[in-house]
Amino acid sequence: MAQLISGKEISAAIRAELKEETARLKEQDVVPGLAVVLVGDDPASKVYVRNKKRACEELGYYSEEHTLPADTTQEQLLELVKRLNGDERIHGILVQLPLPRQIDEQSVIAAIDPDKDVDAFHPVNVGRIMIGDYRFVPCTPAGVIELLERSGVELEGKECVVIGRSNIVGKPMAMLLLHKNATVTICHSRTKDLADVVRRADVVVVAIGRPKFLTGDMLKKGAVVIDVGTSRLPDGKLCGDADFVSCEAVCSQITPVPGGVGPMTITMLMKNTLTAAKMRAGL
Numbered sequence: 001m002a003q004l005i006s007g008k009e010i011s012a013a014i015r016a017e018l019k020e021e022t023a024r025l026k027e028q029d030v031v032p033g034l035a036v037v038l039v040g041d042d043p044a045s046k047v048y049v050r051n052k053k054r055a056c057e058e059l060g061y062y063s064e065e066h067t068l069p070a071d072t073t074q075e076q077l078l079e080l081v082k083r084l085n086g087d088e089r090i091h092g093i094l095v096q097l098p099l100p101r102q103i104d105e106q107s108v109i110a111a112i113d114p115d116k117d118v119d120a121f122h123p124v125n126v127g128r129i130m131i132g133d134y135r136f137v138p139c140t141p142a143g144v145i146e147l148l149e150r151s152g153v154e155l156e157g158k159e160c161v162v163i164g165r166s167n168i169v170g171k172p173m174a175m176l177l178l179h180k181n182a183t184v185t186i187c188h189s190r191t192k193d194l195a196d197v198v199r200r201a202d203v204v205v206v207a208i209g210r211p212k213f214l215t216g217d218m219l220k221k222g223a224v225v226i227d228v229g230t231s232r233l234p235d236g237k238l239c240g241d242a243d244f245v246s247c248e249a250v251c252s253q254i255t256p257v258p259g260g261v262g263p264m265t266i267t268m269l270m271k272n273t274l275t276a277a278k279m280r281a282g283l
């Protein structure tokens with residue numbers, strides 16, 4: 001039986017650390033501030049935004065929520081981003097993706113002050129991650145690194161396979177693992193003999209959004225499985241990209257869905273916001 005990597009527990013431990021640091025910062029009159037911008041009323045995005053607000057309350061951050069109608073124009077959204085860039089109370093700006101079709105996502109991301117880009121999606125921050133000189137780390141890959149390190153998984157010299165090549169998860173994930181001196185392979189929908197590549201891996205991070213895609217027969221015995229996927233099955237249950245039952249029989253450690261990577265993402269957003277506030281204060 002594999003050991004469970006609990007994102008719930010690790011996330012709670014990190015939040016306790018952040019809460020303590022926030023209280024210390026308050027003594028120096030620094031209160032981390034996060035603005036979350038939501039365009040339209042996608043139900044999943046609404047849940048994320050609510051959870052972000054709760055996390056701010058829990059840690060003692062200042063938070064603002066900006067909910068704009070689905071027919072908001074690009075100009076209107078850029079105007080809001082510009083205003084938030086200039087607002088001293090706000091250290092982090094998060095524009096919830098995806099955005100409605102009439103808005104060009106990359107233009108909006110590029111308009112965010114890179115020092116307030118707590119998602120680390122701005123090209124300047126993406127470039128910084130590439131060269132290994134970064135302050136903000138995209139929240140999901142950052143959460144995965146924390147899960148691995150706090151579970152005692154050694155990465156140096158290990159074979160790590162990332163399944164998925166998205167800008168939000170797969171690509172930055174590969175870079176972070178590389179910075180930990182792992183040997184990294186990225187697999188995707190066009191990879192030939194994907195199972196043969198995955199079978200070499202000591203650590204597999206799966207982030208392709210296909211329920212139960214990764215199965216136990218694709219794994220080397222004792223591999224570590226990190227499941228980034230969260231899909232809702234027709235019966236309403238949440239399901240990851242890994243087939244938990246067959247993977248658990250072969251691997252040494254695995255993240256559950258829910259309760260694995262999910263709880264880490266917002267915690268990492270809180271960490272980036274604290275970093276932004278400290279940077280602004282010259283600390």
Ligand code: GUN
Pocket residue numbers: 094095096097098119139140168
């Ligand atoms: N939508 C899904 N994940 C994310 C994320 O990490 N950041 C933003 N801004 N939008 C998202």
